[in-house]
Amino acid sequence: MTRNDTRNADDGDEQRTNSSGTAVSEPTAGSEATSGSLLDSSLDVEGGSVPAGADTVIEARDIDVFYDDAQALQGVDIEIPENGVTALIGPSGCGKSTFLRTINRMNDLIDAARVEGELRFEGKNVYDDDVDPVALRRKIGMVFQTPNPFPKSIRDNVAFGLDVQEKDVDVDETVRTALERAALLEEVEDQLDSSGLDLSGGQQQRLCIARAIAPDPDVILMDEPASALDPIATSKIEDLIEDLAEEYTVVIVTHNMQQAARISDKTAVFLTGGELVEFDDTDKIFQNPEHERVEDYITGKFG
Numbered sequence: 001m002t003r004n005d006t007r008n009a010d011d012g013d014e015q016r017t018n019s020s021g022t023a024v025s026e027p028t029a030g031s032e033a034t035s036g037s038l039l040d041s042s043l044d045v046e047g048g049s050v051p052a053g054a055d056t057v058i059e060a061r062d063i064d065v066f067y068d069d070a071q072a073l074q075g076v077d078i079e080i081p082e083n084g085v086t087a088l089i090g091p092s093g094c095g096k097s098t099f100l101r102t103i104n105r106m107n108d109l110i111d112a113a114r115v116e117g118e119l120r121f122e123g124k125n126v127y128d129d130d131v132d133p134v135a136l137r138r139k140i141g142m143v144f145q146t147p148n149p150f151p152k153s154i155r156d157n158v159a160f161g162l163d164v165q166e167k168d169v170d171v172d173e174t175v176r177t178a179l180e181r182a183a184l185l186e187e188v189e190d191q192l193d194s195s196g197l198d199l200s201g202g203q204q205q206r207l208c209i210a211r212a213i214a215p216d217p218d219v220i221l222m223d224e225p226a227s228a229l230d231p232i233a234t235s236k237i238e239d240l241i242e243d244l245a246e247e248y249t250v251v252i253v254t255h256n257m258q259q260a261a262r263i264s265d266k267t268a269v270f271l272t273g274g275e276l277v278e279f280d281d282t283d284k285i286f287q288n289p290e291h292e293r294v295e296d297y298i299t300g301k302f303g
């Protein structure tokens, strides 16, 4: 894996390049952002309104995304409910990763990317000027296709995104809790000071999940989190996702239809052209979709 650890002093992000060449960012421990609020701490503005019907946590309204002049997403509307697993499926290049990155403003890190429309998280448009992307990414964590631990100890990996300025953070306790929630604690309890890179692929991915959940997010975004893993490690990750979904809202991109059918409650089908064609209960999508194009995709006629 290529690592490109460069610190960006301006915005408190540590930027790296993941296996697919996409810049990714983790909030740094020294960030100015106030945990628990999305707002830029230098601005004294009230938080967003909580939506009336309550259990929608993420709402996209007419989202278009462009990379320079090429449009990757067209008019995406979706309301993702709180907790449970929402799967994003569709053929390669239809914009699944682009949409996932739109949710926690990871597309900000891609120079060519431009987002139009509204993306509301708990009622607040995350593209408003007063939203701090670093604070947002603590609330909406992300896990990538290839496990990407930092070349640091297991403990430091998990503690990496914590806001150490928050007075009552007990780092050791938070690290242990996150590792436990990520179903990794038992395996690494005696080696918290060893490098995260010495773990197996499946363990590394659970470490990355622990890192994402340590700051106590509300939402975890996962982009094909098991596609680089063997079947046993994959099944551990799937079990873990189902456990996490009791407490967190999980949005997962997967190429594996069986996996989507197994672990998700809701499924969104994106098709070529960057359109979200159908979004419904997973059973309905897989058994009786409304759109013929969706049925063709699900049954393997194309894609």
Ligand SMILES: Nc1ncnc2c1ncn2[C@@H]1O[C@H](COP(=O)(O)OP(=O)(O)OP(=O)(O)O)[C@@H](O)[C@H]1O
Residues within 6 Å of the ligand: 067, 072, 090, 091, 092, 093, 094, 095, 096, 097, 098, 099, 110, 112
């Ligand atoms: N960093 C980028 N710069 C320019 N174009 C990009 C970038 N990332 C994605 N695209 C383009 O946007 C479109 C959607 O890509 P995206 O990666 O979101 O698709 P995907 O559904 O996640 O595909 P896959 O299943 O292969 O991962 C594609 O046409 C892709 O070439």
Ligand SMILES: [Mg+2]
Residues within 6 Å of the ligand: 096, 097, 098, 223, 253
């Ligand atoms: Mg993708």
